[in-house]
Amino acid sequence: MKKLTDWVKKSQKLNNSEPTDDQSSIQKNLTLSLQKIKEDIGKSPDVMVREITIGNEKKTKMACIYIDGLVDKHYVHEFILNPLLFSIREADIDESNLSEESLYEILQKYSLTIGELSCIETYEEVYDTVLSGDSVIILDGETKGYAIGTKGWEGRGVEEPSTEQVVRGPKEGFTETIRVNTALIRRRIRDKSLIFENLQLGKRSKTDISIAYMEDIVDEKIVKEVKNRLSKISIDTILEGGYIEELIQDETYSPFPTIYNTERPDVVVGGLMEGRVAILVDGTPFVLMVPALFVHFMQSSEDYYQRADIASLIRILRFTAFLLSILIPSSYIAVTTFHQEMLPTALLVSLSAQREGVPFPAVVEAIIMELTFEVLREAGLRMPKAIGSAISIVGALVIGQSAVEAGLISATMVIVVSLTAICSFVIPKFNMSIATRMLRFGFMILAATFGLFGIILGLVGLVHHMTSLRSFGIPYMAPFGPIITSDLKDTVIRRSIKNLDTRPRLENQKDINRIDISDGETINPPKQLEGDQNEEK
Structure with a gap:
């Protein structure tokens, strides 16, 4: 602990308590930083600012900022506050490695045990992190802080979908939490080619969006078009996937939907394996899928x-x-x-x-x-x-x-x-x-x-x-117009599973075959054993 105290004395001589020239950057003076944060987002009683100190002889101030109701309090108390107050004192720190920036390394290596940990340097990053349900710690004399993943708000559990009920099939449905929804997809596709790309839409709501696709199956042009249309969205609030659906659809004045939505994970997985792209929106159990053709709306997962x-x-x-x-x-x-x-x-x-x-x-x-x-x-x-x-x-x-x-x-x-x-x-x-x-x-x-x-x-x-x-x-009318004979096997008439050996050709240009030809014999009915034939004779 004496080594840590000596480092504190050295760092305080080097650090200047005056605010930085860039008003968007975190100031070195913790009091000024907290004052600005409280003025911007601290007017509501649910914004919690917990100030603590470390060190014995020369105290170093530190603050933990989070919003009550959006975080898991158990995580905050057990994995942030408790390690900062007690665990760091027991750390064996080599004085030769102490430097002007080593305190953050000490916190990362010896104190903070949560996996989601990233460095932030501006007030906007502080606000985005806190309002997203994570916690932020800021040190006196430093112009950066740590964003710590502590999301833990109450949410609806995985239940049976209310709009797409089936007699036979999985009974799980998506929820309003985007991370639960991505996990439901991951459970069904254990492949490294499954890609999730995250972004935020909405100037004020800053809604989390995730784009999912199979990298070795999907047509790259479709993925590029999805990203291009999403990047052009300029709106202050995204409350549900319907906002995005209306903003990125091909035809506005048409009674027919050109974007598919579902709350069933198995339907999304089936679409991903055909080369389609899924768009998950935080706050809604409905997942969008593109491209969406007419035949898709006449099909059910139970088929x-x-x-x-x-x-x-x-x-x-x-x-x-x-x-x-x-x-x-x-x-x-x-x-x-x-x-x-x-x-x-x-x-x-x-x-x-x-x-x-x-x-x-x-x-x-x-x-x-x-x-x-x-x-x-x-x-x-x-x-x-x-x-x-x-x-x-x-x-x-x-x-x-x-x-x-x-x-x-x-x-x-x-x-x-x-x-x-x-x-x-x-x-x-x-x-x-x-x-x-x-x-x-x-x-x-x-x-x-x-x-x-x-x-x-x-x-x-x-x-x-x-x-x-x-x-x-x-x-929209593919494979009827234009006619694609190889894709007609899964339209009005569905052929047997072993005959659905190819994916739709317009939706992917990479991995066309569903079934490996070399393994095709495993799908055919087993031949009658020689002993059974002798018994019949």
């Missing part, structure tokens, strides 16, 4: 946990439901208004009898019912869970039955709207379901104006719009 024939049947149902959710109301309007000759006579007589007392044309009737259902669905989402489903069900039954009995709506229209709603629920992704709800009204207006010709015209325009979309340079 790969079932047999190929079952998964293919479910996918066919999804694509069929997508078309039906758009075309059922418009087709009903077109046929009943312009093309009655297409209906069988018995059905036409039944529909005419139902609509005899309805005062509105078919298009007005359909719009009223669709708007009513959308209001009920939105009310069910915003109500408390205990009564939300009950309100939506009772509201739909009461309003639908009462409207039919009052003669305002025909019974057939209630059936049409119900089928449309059920078909929209089949689509796995909620944002794609919203796109069908928006398109539905446009097709109803076209059907009321031009009949079936209007519907065909709308379909042509829809296909033209979808084929013109891009997601980070990749055609």
Whole structure:
């Protein structure tokens, strides 16, 4: 301890207590430094400044700064304050190694035992560190400090995703803590090629962002484009991934989403292994993935946990439901208004009898019912869970039955709207379901104006719009347009796992093969043993 005291005397003679010329740099005088820090961020009671001293004969002042509620107090007390006050006195320090900057080396080697340790030299770094949940120590007579990782705020644990539930598959979902989310991905990919690149967005919120990709699989052009678009974001606050999604998307005026979001780690891992890039945002359980194609929104992680024939049947149902959710109301309007000759006579007589007392044309009737259902669905989402489903069900039954009995709506229209709603629920992704709800009204207006010709015209325009979309340079309708035959094996029909031997060609240009050809024999069913064949004979 005497050696440390002698060093303190030497260092205090060399150090000047006057502030530095650069006002952004930490001043040598600890009192002045703490005064500035308290003026800038210390007005709130949760900012804690703990001043301590080391040495016996000649004291050296030191301060530990952190925010109560963002740090783990156990870490601060056991691994910072306690070592600084007691452990450093027991350190055997060689006097020949003492120098003007050696006290920080002594703290790093003999006292501070936390792994996350970095040097900071400006007040801005102090503020960013403290506001991020870490702690800072500053010494009297020094123009730098230490940033110590002590994050420990309360967070939600890993739970089952509420928006992407599956019958078979992992039940883990992302949380609002970015480090927990990166760990969930690391658990599933134990490969050195998995890269995480960190940055901060938001001038005031300074939200932590992490870009994840497989270095030996992903197309470098996609990674470069993601970084370029993120670097152009200039906004004061990022509260959720939706901010970033809207700022970096390819097409603003389109009902179709061009960026995929999920709260399932297995979905992100599957996307990374295909050559896609994941964007993790601190404070939200939803992870963004790019590029996002139309077929991705019609797929579910459970498709790969079932047999190929079952998964293919479910996918066919999804694509069929997508078309039906758009075309059922418009087709009903077109046929009943312009093309009655297409209906069988018995059905036409039944529909005419139902609509005899309805005062509105078919298009007005359909719009009223669709708007009513959308209001009920939105009310069910915003109500408390205990009564939300009950309100939506009772509201739909009461309003639908009462409207039919009052003669305002025909019974057939209630059936049409119900089928449309059920078909929209089949689509796995909620944002794609919203796109069908928006398109539905446009097709109803076209059907009321031009009949079936209007519907065909709308379909042509829809296909033209979808084929013109891009997601980070990749055609939105790939592999249908342009047609890539090798990638069609995992679209509407999913082939068996052993036949999914290549990755999508537009999303990666490096490691195309999923399955090593030399190891292909291990995937085939085992041949019957010779002994079993003899027993059968």
